[in-house]
Amino acid sequence: MMKKVCAVLVALIAIVGLSLGVANAQTISNGGFEQDLNNWSGGFGAANIYPPSGVTPDPNLIHGGAKSMYTVATTGTGDFWMARFQQFSVTPGQLLSMSGWVRPVINAAAETMRGGIGIFYFDSAGTQLLGLEKQAEVSNANNNNWTQLNVSDTVGADLGIARAQFTVWAWAASYDRGDAATSRVYFDDISGGVVPEPSSLILLGSGVLGMLGISRKKKA
Numbered sequence: 001m002m003k004k005v006c007a008v009l010v011a012l013i014a015i016v017g018l019s020l021g022v023a024n025a026q027t028i029s030n031g032g033f034e035q036d037l038n039n040w041s042g043g044f045g046a047a048n049i050y051p052p053s054g055v056t057p058d059p060n061l062i063h064g065g066a067k068s069m070y071t072v073a074t075t076g077t078g079d080f081w082m083a084r085f086q087q088f089s090v091t092p093g094q095l096l097s098m099s100g101w102v103r104p105v106i107n108a109a110a111e112t113m114r115g116g117i118g119i120f121y122f123d124s125a126g127t128q129l130l131g132l133e134k135q136a137e138v139s140n141a142n143n144n145n146w147t148q149l150n151v152s153d154t155v156g157a158d159l160g161i162a163r164a165q166f167t168v169w170a171w172a173a174s175y176d177r178g179d180a181a182t183s184r185v186y187f188d189d190i191s192g193g194v195v196p197e198p199s200s201l202i203l204l205g206s207g208v209l210g211m212l213g214i215s216r217k218k219k220a
């Protein structure tokens with residue numbers, strides 16, 4: 001009886017450890033914008049929640065849930081940029097993955113407006129490490145529907161990488177900004193983050209196998 005209680009305790013501890021491990025894997029929060037812009041940090045340009053208050057939503061402008069995020073290339077000088085991001089600490093060898101749904105809805109008079117997702121890297125002082133970024137994008141030149149974008153990367157060693165930034169962004173050239181009143185890019189269902197290291201997954205896997213072994217021995 002005592003042995004049985006011990007086995008149950010070991011199993012419970014293992015399950016708690018497993019769920020803590022999963023919870024500790026850093027992932028993008030509020031990627032569906034259901035809590036408006038919570039967890040998304042600043043950057044350039046205006047990020048708006050769709051639908052604006054009092055507007056009956058067009059379901060085509062939301063990919064999942066009841067809200068999405070969009071930006072409008074407001075008039076001004078120079079290129080238009082919008083960026084919102086979430087940053088995580090990372091260590092070399094970790095696998096990063098990011099996925100998101102992006103839909104440019106472009107005024108025909110505007111030539112190009114792009115929407116994208118990207119993983120950017122920073123050192124411990126917060127300086128961006130240029131040239132290491134991984135990005136994917138869609139523009140009205142090739143698509144005007146919801147498109148799933150995916151990027152993934154393994155954090156390189158000996159590059160001084162301390163943090164990764166998971167970014168959604170939009171861009172329009174300066175000469176298109178005057179046509180921007182109805183040119184927008186929508187974002188929704190952004191997911192991803194830091195995938196647990198393969199070595200810790202193997203440890204978890206062998207732990208589960210060990211638990212199975214214990215329970216089998218008990219039954220025999």
Ligand SMILES: [Ca+2]
Binds near residue numbers: 033
């Ligand atoms: Ca949503």
